Amino acid sequence: MSERLVVIGADAAGMSAASQARRLQGPDELEIVAFERGRFTSYSACGIPYWVGGDVDSRDALIARTPEEHRERSIDLRMRTEVTEIDVPGRRVRARDLESGEEYWTAYDKLVIATGALPVRPELPGIDAPGVHGVQTLEDGEALLDTLRHTRGERAVVVGAGYIGVEMAEALANRGYRVTVVNRGAQPMATLDPDMGALVGEAMTGLGMEMVNDAEVTKILTGEDGRVRAVATDDAEYAADVVILGIGVRPNTGLARNAGLPLGEHGGLLTDLAMRVRDPRAEGAIWAGGDCVEVLDLVSGRERHIALGTHANKHGQIIGSGVGGDYGTFPGVVGTAVSKVCDLEIARTGLREKDAQAAGLQYVTATIESTSRAGYFPGAALMTVKMLAERRTGRLLGVQIVGREGAAKRVDVAAVALTAGLTVTQLTTLDLGYAPPFSPVWDPVLVAARKAVTAVRRAG
Template identity: 70%
Template sequence: MSRPGRTRSPRRMVIVGGDAAGMSAASQARRLCPPEELEIVAFERGDHTSYSACGIPYWVAGDVTDRDELVARSPQEHRERGIDVRTRTEVTALDVQGSRVRTREGGSGREEWTGYDELVLATGARPIRPPLPGIDAEGVHAVQTLGDGERLLADLAALDRRRADERPRAVVVGAGYIGVEMAEALLRHGYRVTLVDRAEEPMTTLDPDMGAHVREALNRLEVATALGSAVTGLETDAEGRVRAVTTETDRHEAELVVLGMGVRPLTDLARDAGLPLGDSGGVLTDLAMRVRGHDNIWAAGDCVEVLDRITGAHRHIPLGTHANKQGQVVGRNIGGDYATFPGVVGTAVSKVCELEIGRTGLLEAQARAAGLRWVTVTVEATSRAGYYPGAAPMRVKLLAERRTGRLLGVQIVGREGAGKRVDIAAVALTAGMTVEQMTMLDLGYAPPFSPVWDPVLVAARKAVSAVREAG
């Protein structure tokens, strides 16, 4: 007779954060492990899971008409797939020695401890919100979560109902990706928009000479730019609503203010638990996304620092593309498979009205900080054959290592067809190509899509000459 086997409890995977990284990890682990082998519990302090924060400016602008279009999978849909999602529940402490987390329910305030075998930190990032006078006034909005978007749209609707015939004024603080996208969204709502930033040019993810072209395009779109002066405070009216933004040099009236000053890793829990953090405050992991020095703790998404494949340093680059990939890596590893996240080259695209902006690799300041020597070239080209209808101007800037000709970075500013061309350079950077090797890339050609020599390859050809001239 065979003896009955001993019942074994499943391992428990606890996830802190229910957006891209956390729920990608949960979904991937569930594909590999059934519930009887792996229990998955995800704590999310908000109401929503698996949504696109990157899409919020387009929802505000009206390109996306319904909030739920931004939600890839609801909490209930995750539960139906065997993932215990607990919304409105905040993790307030980590006990690394005891392998448990403390949680607090938002409604009841009840606190309890939950043990884990595997812990995944996917806490994301928090918007930068400096302690300025008036920063918490009515009418001042961030755009980090779906709730932020709902509050902004409700405020826009309320202002629209009571405004006079004249165009209302809005100020966007911060001229990065979110700032320029929100400037367009507010233009679409009929606002006179002023974009304020302490930098001399918008888009500090570009070199200043390329940022200048973004500024010129914004001005042509009637977005006023107030640059080179830091915000000092926000004025309010007698009812506590924002009425103006003040800087070191000026004052800008506003019925509405949007903050787009960037984000920082949300790593308070990790720091308090003594987990290793990098220079930017992000959690440090190995290539498998395991937190350094901790076999059963993992981290992914906007709360981590990632390996820069060009310089070998670690950087904080908060993007949904990275978060989803890192979450899948974590889920595969916890589920018994094996995967690594090899790092990034720093690719990003954005748009404001018809202007497209793309970058990948290093800026000049980053190349200098890494101790590299480089040459730089800039070319003017068109998105299609010059004779084909709709051909639009495009500016491409390329950095190459001075001695080897290795590609270091590319920035593109132009009209339709400009932004995604940066992907050519992203692949070349990942492959470690030289600019001379790039000139022979077999890219698709037809007059409606490109000139005979694609603008990126024109820049590569010019860079080959610059490298040779530099010796």
């Protein structure tokens, strides 16, 4: 007699888990039922800003696998169907068909929760006016593009200056809009230290974008036709033909909360290393992964919520292995992320200064300027690298990079060093590739490490 796996959410984590479980067990051993409330599966939400901006030609280019392709692999995928309740003791879920309104229960032997994240949408007057858009799903991207096609406008306001905000600012600038970014922080990119975020703000201003920092949006103003016409703060109004909300996301765990499953400090589900939910009632039969979970930060030792497709796909592989009778673990993350605004590249991994302070770590910093190639080689571009190291031990704690072409992916060296627990002294000895078209003799990351070594020594 076969078992039944139920998957809630059919994007990165959910369908990676279903697909991996199917590779390990055939339909006679494992029945797989997956529920998805949207119209698309297995797509790259990270690519939406580049689709809106015209770098990606079509919506379908962002879809890795369609519902039909999943069904061809003997996965009973039910689209436009939302799970509304999890009955943990009864091992069943209640689902509602969003087209017909029909509700029904489905029993499970094993359950995967992959409900993702929800965009932060503050309760402000006018927030639901036509012309105000979030960009979390492909449906959101389609709605925004439809607005851009049918709006004779040239002014855009982006609310928020994190990854989503700066990427959408670029997308709208690429479409010819005059862009204003309204940011509640002192500098854009709160994932960086303020001194590095200031470099991003200077570059965005240099690209012709208006940066408004230390500003809280109080309302969305509308015209006589009901459409958005401006964004208001306590001090000013900023005209807008379209508004993008790039304030961030939070774990979509209302379903799990109502079922009494354990949530962490940031609202995400808590799991063990094998991605099983930490609830004795589940008896090891419930897994969770993707943007709805919290993960261990390997540098600080604390739980974090990080919404990234890279983690979600890894979670899915590990979950699918566990469901299918194999075994795998997800040890944690170091918080690596990269982004860009036009030709400016932004990268970070590990801890910021305030993260180190919150973890009770004593640290030193080192900041250097270098180039992406040998200084004499054509196309050499400037970059700034900031490094944090533990004061007593010299253990690498974090790296941030802001620069032009060739800057961002250098953060991967630091990510590996953080994962391995290297000191900045050990980092200086790494045998990195060198040739004038690719790097100076001393790679910028190694230059920063050398300066960090000096800072550690001076600190005693």
